[in-house]
Amino acid sequence: MTAIIITVILLAIGFTFGGLAERRHNASLDEREQRLREAVMMTQLKSFPLVDVNGKEPELLTAECVISSDYLKTFFAGIRKIFGGEMRSFQTILERARREVMVQLAEEAQARGFNAICNVRLETAQIGGKQKGVMMAAIQAAATGYDCLDEGLIPALTKAEREAQATGRWQQAEPSSNPYEPPAEYRSES
């Protein structure tokens, strides 16, 4: 009987505080994403080989975030494990962690005076593998920050493309090809 009461109390705590934490986090993410969308151009292009940089050295940007599950989510996931299917409750935690690191990357870029990010890599980090009953989403991210000319990344790329064509470096590119695609000499084998 006491076991049931304790479980119910823990579920109530999970429902109250977990839900609160999630709503707060999502609200802050919405607000920060809105603010950063204009300020920082975020891509996962491998690099900007022909972009016009403002003479500022590009730098590595990193971010990490570890978010814990709450008791209610763990409980629902346990029930879900019996029937199988999509684990919505854990999925939202991973989603929040991913959004958080993306926003952190953009914020760090802005703080260091960059206006474009390329090669964003997200990865789940492994912390304390077999600690029992602790479900957490650990995400780490790395990217490279660039300070591009004010006209923005896409005009800068097309301008660079024009220059490259003039100097004969872009000969293989077809006129209708994707402006993001680097010329063959920059393309990696992967």
Next chain:
Amino acid sequence: MIVVNTEFVAGYEIVEVKGIVQGNTVRAKHAGRDIAASFKNIVGGELKGYTELLTESRREAVSRMVAAAEELGANAIVNVRFSTSAITAGASELYAYGTAVILGSAS
């Protein structure tokens, strides 16, 4: 030292490739943090202790990698990658590796 995770650096040319450099670290938080984390598992929210753990490990691994590149006489590291592995409960290994190169400004 320019450290980037792209294969090329805009505005620079790779003059010489020095080879792969790496840095790693295994770190753990004190038991108190682990206990706090298991409580956090009831109420939910960010596990700040573990986030810190990752940040510290990353800094350490990168600085070791940079030291290795400096030893080779490189002035930049390109294509940096990170990977983590869980060693035991509450401890993690962070491994950073990249290619040490000498960059010259593009003519």
